[in-house]
Amino acid sequence: MARVEMTAHLKTLFPALAQEPLVIDADTVASLVQILEQRTPGIAFYLCDELGRLRRHVNIFVDGEMIIDRPKLSDRLKRESVVFVAQALTGG
Amino acid sequence: MEKRCIIGTRKGTFLCQKVGSEYRLKLCGHAGVSVNYAAVDPNTGSLWAALGFGHWGAKLSRSDDGGVTWNDTAQVKYPEGARYLASPDPGEEGEGEERFVARRATLLKLWVIAFGAPGQVHIGTIPGGLFSSQDNGASFELNRPLWNHESRGGDLFTGDGNGKTHWFGTPASEGEFAPGIHSIDINAKAPGQIRVAISTAGVLESQDGGATWRGRNLGMTNDYLPNPEAEWGHDAHFIQSCPADPNHVWQQNHCGVFYSSDGCQSWTKVSQLEQGVHFGFPIAADDQDGRTAWVVPGISDQKRMTIDGGLFVARTEDGGQTWQQLRRGLPQESAHDVVYRHALSVSENAVAFGSTTGNLYLSEDRGETFQTIANNLPPIYSVRWG
Numbered sequence: 116m117a118r119v120e121m122t123a124h125l126k127t128l129f130p131a132l133a134q135e136p137l138v139i140d141a142d143t144v145a146s147l148v149q150i151l152e153q154r155t156p157g158i159a160f161y162l163c164d165e166l167g168r169l170r171r172h173v174n175i176f177v178d179g180e181m182i183i184d185r186p187k188l189s190d191r192l193k194r195e196s197v198v199f200v201a202q203a204l205t206g207g
Numbered sequence: 208m209e210k211r212c213i214i215g216t217r218k219g220t221f222l223c224q225k226v227g228s229e230y231r232l233k234l235c236g237h238a239g240v241s242v243n244y245a246a247v248d249p250n251t252g253s254l255w256a257a258l259g260f261g262h263w264g265a266k267l268s269r270s271d272d273g274g275v276t277w278n279d280t281a282q283v284k285y286p287e288g289a290r291y292l293a294s295p296d297p298g299e300e301g302e303g304e305e306r307f308v309a310r311r312a313t314l315l316k317l318w319v320i321a322f323g324a325p326g327q328v329h330i331g332t333i334p335g336g337l338f339s340s341q342d343n344g345a346s347f348e349l350n351r352p353l354w355n356h357e358s359r360g361g362d363l364f365t366g367d368g369n370g371k372t373h374w375f376g377t378p379a380s381e382g383e384f385a386p387g388i389h390s391i392d393i394n395a396k397a398p399g400q401i402r403v404a405i406s407t408a409g410v411l412e413s414q415d416g417g418a419t420w421r422g423r424n425l426g427m428t429n430d431y432l433p434n435p436e437a438e439w440g441h442d443a444h445f446i447q448s449c450p451a452d453p454n455h456v457w458q459q460n461h462c463g464v465f466y467s468s469d470g471c472q473s474w475t476k477v478s479q480l481e482q483g484v485h486f487g488f489p490i491a492a493d494d495q496d497g498r499t500a501w502v503v504p505g506i507s508d509q510k511r512m513t514i515d516g517g518l519f520v521a522r523t524e525d526g527g528q529t530w531q532q533l534r535r536g537l538p539q540e541s542a543h544d545v546v547y548r549h550a551l552s553v554s555e556n557a558v559a560f561g562s563t564t565g566n567l568y569l570s571e572d573r574g575e576t577f578q579t580i581a582n583n584l585p586p587i588y589s590v591r592w593g
Contacts, residue, residue: 157279161263164313165284172262202262
């Protein structure tokens with residue numbers, strides 16, 4: 116079961132995500148996003164665009180490493196992986 | 208209900224409501240979020256906002272309780288297979304003689320919201336999509352006849368189209384340089400008549416509820432293309448018709464102010480440089496009198512500032528033959544307000560506008576005198592009575 120941690124901003128937008136711990140049984144980042152969407156409808160379109168690509172200013176880390184496959188999120192998860200969803204944007 | 212306007216800003220949605228003899232302003236939602244456009248559905252009273260999250264993309268939000276709580280509606284998404292032609296960016300290779308590239312469409316920006324018959328909600332987007340809901344926002348569908356219009360390359364869903372687009376991009380795009388629909392003008396007396404304006408292409412009209420579209424740019428001129436009378440390539444900044452007399456249509460364009468008295472079949476340039484009326488972004492038509500309109504001029508497309516540091520609104524009451532500068536109550540020294548295309552609104556005698564410097568001004572006498580409602584708002588993107 117992967118443990119999912121994410122930016123507080125997303126928890127504000129989707130309060131259901133604030134319930135700890137958030138653990139998901141998924142073998143890839145893509146399937147994790149799919150399961151997240153089932154639990155909290157609407158969130159997939161916050162993380163990815165219509166084509167399923169990770170949005171430009173969103174990063175996902177798996178066990179501390181930024182994922183490689185931003186277009187399809189095929190990066191694999193281990194049983195005890197920690198997935199971190201971060202936002203990255205500058206400006207006022 | 209007392210007069211009220213809803214304001215979309217760089218950092219949230221505000222309501223400005225008259226209480227007694229005073230207008231009071233309050234943040235009513237989306238704190239910290241960019242609100243490109245906010246408006247009230249006259250059919251339901253619901254408040255709508257087009258959000259632009261820097262991280263999470265563009266989202267539609269609605270409040271059914273006057274701005275106390277907001278929820279995402281069904282979201283606007285381009286359907287699978289939606290593509291559009293664009294000039295290649297540096298380093299991006301094109302194909303074919305015209306060297307346009309076909310890009311897969313994803314939502315870059317929600318730019319404008321319009322309401323038709325009860326239950327009908329229309330959204331203009333970048334890149335260049337008109338999305339319509341017939342069920343009060345429970346679902347949205349891309350208008351394919353407009354998306355597939357020959358002026359932008361034909362049908363790229365089922366084939367490769369005609370290989371050439373006449374739609375250019377807009378700097379207002381968030382992300383790619385892509386065209387955007389910023390004006391949706393619906394004939395209140397005949398909701399099947401819809402006009403849209405695109406930066407940068409021009410005006411198109413449907414008379415059958417969006418099933419077919421034709422260009423409406425006859426008489427338009429531009430001063431930045433080799434052929435000033437080209438059918439396409441016009442940078443309309445905003446269009447609006449008179450609700451009571453929809454054959455009268457006003458257009459603030461990059462290249463001047465234009466007016467049509469025949470339902471967009473032809474346009475006449477009605478700029479008046481000696482009154483400073485030429486460049487600007489917003490335009491507002493009078494509710495009742497098709498020959499009356501308001502603009503907030505700026506100095507030239509190169510500078511995009513107030514003229515000589517003094518802010519004024521200009522009004523015509525004779526179809527653009529003459530314009531009157533309205534300055535009373537507005538700052539006349541060191542005022543460099545820029546007013547965006549959706550940030551001027553007129554309802555009966557009330558005129559309100561907001562600027563990118565966070566100033567909100569309001570008149571209750573058709574612009575004769577203005578009062579300052581706020582000086583320290585975030586940059587203002589839209590102001591709409593409702």
